[in-house]
Amino acid sequence: MTSDLNQVLPDGVYGHVAFHNGISIQEIAGREGSDSRGADSASRVFLLKGNSDPLACRNALYDGPVAINVYDGLVLNSMDRERMGPQEWQFTCSYDSVTPDIGDYTISIDTTGGQIMQTYAYAQTSFPAPGQTATNFGNAIDVQDGKPQGVQRVIPALKINVKAKIATEYLGASTIAYAKAVAKLTGFVNSTSMFGGEFAAGELLFIGATGDIVAKNPQLTFSFLASENVTGLTIGDIVGINKKGHEYLWFDFSRSKDAATKRGNSSIRAAYVGQVYGTTDLNSMSIGVSPT
Incomplete structure (x- = not known):
């Protein structure tokens, strides 16, 4: 597999791109959501490349070097995915203040x-x-x-x-x-x-x-x-x-x-x-x- 940097990189974070098990992880959209008393919410969107298996890409998000469980004081509630190409998946992570x-x-x-x-x-x-x-x-x-x-x-x-x-x-x-x-x-x-x-x-x-x-x-x-x-x-x-x-x-x-x-x-x-x-x-x- 070749990355956006045209090379296979060890697990880690390189600027705006991270790698885990040969899969590149890049955040392409930051916080979108709402703020209200006791019920804040947010979402983040990640593009993962390098594997056709959605579960392998999901595990790269869960287990890789990008911290996704907590964001801006909010906790990960759900994760949705969408295929963008043969070896590309887009994951939308939703966060809230009650999970x-x-x-x-x-x-x-x-x-x-x-x-x-x-x-x-x-x-x-x-x-x-x-x-x-x-x-x-x-x-x-x-x-x-x-x-x-x-x-x-x-x-x-x-x-x-x-x-x-x-x-x-x-x-x-x-x-x-x-x-x-x-x-x-x-x-x-x-x-x-x-x-x-x-x-x-x-x-x-x-x-x-x-x-x-x-x-x-x-x-x-x-x-x-x-x-x-x-x-x-x-x-x-x-x-x-x-x-x-x-x-x-x-x-x-x-x-x-x-x-x-x-x-x-x-x-x-x-x-x-x-x-x-x-x-x-x-x-x-x-x-x-x-x-x-």
Whole structure:
């Protein structure tokens, strides 16, 4: 093959032309795109000569000396190609501000509150009718026939969608093998800290991943429910309750009679913290792990 310089050159950059595996790479159009708040975009056009195989030319762009993954702070989102001659291909690289780089991720959140049935109040005030004595229910809520009915309460809830581009080397033996490994982690809680220590062990429940696992640097969306670990809770007369984010706290109530009113009463006998999800190292999905 002869280059624009009429010679075959080793891999490298020579002025405005680069070479990789005998294929010349020349950028023929710079940034075209738009700038808006949080959604910038751009495109670059490259002309590759010296091989009739589009995949060989694509790999020369990916693996060659021209840095194409990031451009002007934007990340490569897609690459389109068009044949220009027997051994010439034109590639248009599109960039945006929401696509993660290889080995990196972006995060979107949903903080719409969740709901739980709460049977015990943090504090409670009684207002007896004239001439009546209010039964002391010990902060139990809506006690009927000696049993607390409780109330639906809105609680903080955080759903995290992590869009990540997984480096090819972490896919394992095959794309299917990686998909099966990720599927097996669904419904598990993290046993180690994640995302730079922002979430401690026990605070993230993995609820699944979506996307196309292509052979090279697949981009997937991983979804988690986040709930903080808590320590030293005081509920009624019980102190020092420790609960990890996705463990379940419940109470056993004892029935008695109020000494003043002789009516059925209900008070907490014991608190229980149940582990309902298995734990595992969710970092094994290689989210945010840079290629070596």
